Amino acid sequence: xxxxxxxxSNVGLGKECARQLASEVEGVEKIILACRNPAKAEAAxxxxxxxxxxxxxxxxxxxxxxxxxxxxxxxxxEDSSIDGLVLNAGGMLGLDLTADGVTISFAGNVLGHVVLxxxxxxxxxxxxxxxxxxxxxxxxxxIPELSAKRVQLDEHxxxxxxxxxxxxxxxxxxxxxxxxxxxxxVVKYMGTLWTxxxxxxxxxxxxxxxxxxxxxxxxxxxxxxxxxxxxxKGVFKVFAMFGRAHGVxxxxxxxxxxLMDDETFPTGGFYASKKGSSGPVADQAQAIPSFAEYKDTTxxxxxxxxxxxxxxxxxxVNTTKTNTEESTAA
Numbered sequence: 035x036x037x038x039x040x041x042x043s044n045v046g047l048g049k050e051c052a053r054q055l056a057s058e059v060e061g062v063e064k065i066i067l068a069c070r071n072p073a074k075a076e077a078a079x080x081x082x083x084x085x086x087x088x089x090x091x092x093x094x095x096x097x098x099x100x101x102x103x104x105x106x107x108x109x110x111x112e113d114s115s116i117d118g119l120v121l122n123a124g125g126m127l128g129l130d131l132t133a134d135g136v137t138i139s140f141a142g143n144v145l146g147h148v149v150l151x152x153x154x155x156x157x158x159x160x161x162x163x164x165x166x167x168x169x170x171x172x173x174x175x176x177i178p179e180l181s182a183k184r185v186q187l188d189e190h191x192x193x194x195x196x197x198x199x200x201x202x203x204x205x206x207x208x209x210x211x212x213x214x215x216x217x218x219x220v221v222k223y224m225g226t227l228w229t230x231x232x233x234x235x236x237x238x239x240x241x242x243x244x245x246x247x248x249x250x251x252x253x254x255x256x257x258x259x260x261x262x263x264x265x266x267k268g269v270f271k272v273f274a275m276f277g278r279a280h281g282v283x284x285x286x287x288x289x290x291x292x293l294m295d296d297e298t299f300p301t302g303g304f305y306a307s308k309k310g311s312s313g314p315v316a317d318q319a320q321a322i323p324s325f326a327e328y329k330d331t332t333x334x335x336x337x338x339x340x341x342x343x344x345x346x347x348x349x350x351v352n353t354t355k356t357n358t359e360e361s362t363a364a
Contacts, residue, residue, distance in 0.1 A: 035059070035061055035062060035117040035118050035165075035293070035294070036061060036062065036063045036064065036114075036117055037062075037063065037064040037065075037066065037114050037115065037116055037117050037118070038055055038062060038064070038065050038066070038116070038117060038118035038119070038120065038293070039065075039066040039068055039094070039116050039118070039119050039120070040052050040055075040065065040066070040067065040068065040120040040122055041068040041069075041096070041098060041120065041121055041122050041123035041146075041147065041150070042068070042069065042098075042122045042123030042124065043065075043067040043068060043069060043075075043078065043122065044067065044069040044071065044074040044075045044077070044078035045074070045078070046282060047122055047169070047246050047282055047285050047286050047289070048067075048120070048122040048123065048286075049078055049081075049082070050282045050283060050285070050286035051120055051122060051286040051289045051290065052065050052067060052078075052082055052091065053082055053085060053086060053286075054283075054286055054287065054290050055290065056082065056086040056088050056090060056091070057085075057086050057088075058290070059290065059294065062090065063090060064090050064091075064092060064114065065082075065090055065091050065092070066091075066092050066093075066094050066111075066116075067079055067082075067091055067092065067093050067094065068094045068096045068098075068107065068123070068150075069093065069094075069095065069096065070095070070096060070097035070098070070099075070103070072093070072095050075093040075095065076093055079091045079092075079093055094107050094110070094111065095107060096150070097146075098123045098124070098141065098142055098145075098146025098147060098150065099127075099132055099138055099141040099142045099146055100132070100133070100134075100141075100146070101134050101141075101145070101146065101149050101345075104146050104149045104150050104153065105149065105153055107150075108150065108153040108154060108157055108159075109153075109157075111157070111159065114159075115158075115159050115160070115161050115164070116154055116159050116160055116164060117163070117164055117165070118164065118165050118166075118167070118293050119150075119151065119154070119160065119164065119165070119166045119167070120167045120169070120289050120293065121147040121150070121151075121166065121167065121168045121169055122169045122289065123142060123143075123146070123147070124142045124143035124144075124147075124169065125142065125143070125218075126139075126218050127139040127141075127142045127143070127218075129201050129204070129205075129217060131200065131201070134344075135200060135344075136199045136200055136201075136344065137199070137200065137201045137217065137221075139217045139218060139221050140198070140199045140200075140201075140217075140221050140224075143218070143221050143222060143225055144199075144221055144222075144224055144225040144228065144341065145199070145341065145344065145345070147168065147225070148228060148341055148342075148345070149345060151166060151232070152345075160239060161239075162238040162239065163238065163239070164239045164240070165239070165240040165241075165242070165292075165293055165296070166229070166232070166239065166240070166241045166242070167242050167243075167244060167289055167292045167293050168225055168226065168228075168229040168241070168242070168243045168244075169243075169244070169245070169246060169289070170222050170225060170226045170229075170243040170244060170245045170304060170306065171218070171219065171222045171245045171306070172245050172247065172248075172306045172307055172310070172311045173218055173219035173222060174219050174220075174222045174223040174226055174304075174325075174328075175306075175318065175322055175324075175325040176322075184219055184220075184223075185204070185207075185219055185220045187203075187220070187223075190332075190333045190336060190337075191336060192336050192339050192340045192343070193340075195224060195336060195337050195339075195340035195341070196340045196343070196344060198220050198221065198224055199224070199340065199341070199344055201217070203220065204217050204220070223328075224337050224340075224341070225243070226243045226304050226328055227328060227333060227334045227337035227338070228334075228337055228338050228341055229241045229242070229243040229302075229304075230243070230302045230303075230304065230328065230329065230334050231331075231334040231335060231337065231338040232338075233301040233302030234302065234331065234334070237301075239301075240296055240300075240301040241301055241302060242292045242293075242299050242300075242301065242302075242303060242305065243303070243304040243305065244288050244289065244291075244292040244299070244304075244305045244306065244315070245288070245305070245306035245307065245311075246285030246286065246288050246289065247280060247284070247285055247288065247306070247307055247311050247312050247313075247315075248280065248310075248311035248312050280312050284312075288305075288315060291315075292305065302329075303317045303319075304317065304318045304319070304328050305317055305318070306318055306321075308321045309321070
């Protein structure tokens with residue numbers, strides 16, 4: 035594996051993934067740091083070069099919440115192929131709509147990565163033998179240890195998946211406030227379904243979803259309100275003491291393992307903690323039989339159809355803005 039791209043790689047899990055790739059994986063000749071902030075990306079590049087004593091890092095300015103930014107970034111790439119693609123950028127982002135008519139949460143965690151993968155395909159940069167790793171989360175299913183229950187979809191229809199993308203799904207649920215955490219889990223669910231769908235479409239490229247688990251030391255919660263951020267970080271520290279959370283090194287290592295080990299992590303699978311959000315990793319369909327639905331190809335197809343209709347539908351922005359306002363008002 036000569037060239038690897040990592041999105042969101044100037045901090046946290048993405049930066050640590052880049053470090054491990056350079057220091058611990060043989061054969062890696064180039065690591066592309068795909069980041070939205072040029073200054074922070076350059077600072078991360080300099081730091082990684084200092085830490086690893088390697089000059090193999092290349093900055094690619096890309097904001098996955100902005101589809102034009104993603105397309106422009108791919109167009110600016112050199113001719114080299116991408117052997118490994120780690121779709122790490124995202125986090126517990128907000129519910130405001132982007133210029134593309136979807137929530138920031140959906141854009142940053144799913145839509146930008148779908149367009150990135152699509153553009154790399156069209157540019158001939160993802161070829162046979164490549165591996166794509168999507169950063170999912172245990173939040174897509176229940177995490178009793180965190181008192182986190184997954185948000186269940188009612189229909190798994192194309193239209194319902196579109197309502198997830200533009201925020202109407204969460205906004206319409208009377209039993210709960212439209213919180214970031216609830217949005218995050220169901221959005222990551224869509225990304226996981228898309229990854230498994232892609233594995234069926236491209237048999238010569240490996241697509242894997244894996245959760246980095248409860249990783250302390252990341253910037254994951256930085257977009258949350260200050261009070262909530264402090265509470266969550268405090269909880270993570272306590273959990274780490276009891277083995278229910280781990281450091282950023284272990285979280286990034288999950289990415290590396292999924293990227294390099296095709297026997298343990300075959301294409302199309304979703305891998306996360308066997309129990310809770312830390313500890314040994316397993317295919318979620320086996321570890322948690324109640325969540326085997328992610329392997330339902332009909333559901334995968336509908337999630338993928340919704341995503342691609344969003345990308346291709348010119349009137350989607352105006353429609354979603356109107357519908358979201360109506361749902362919130364109701």
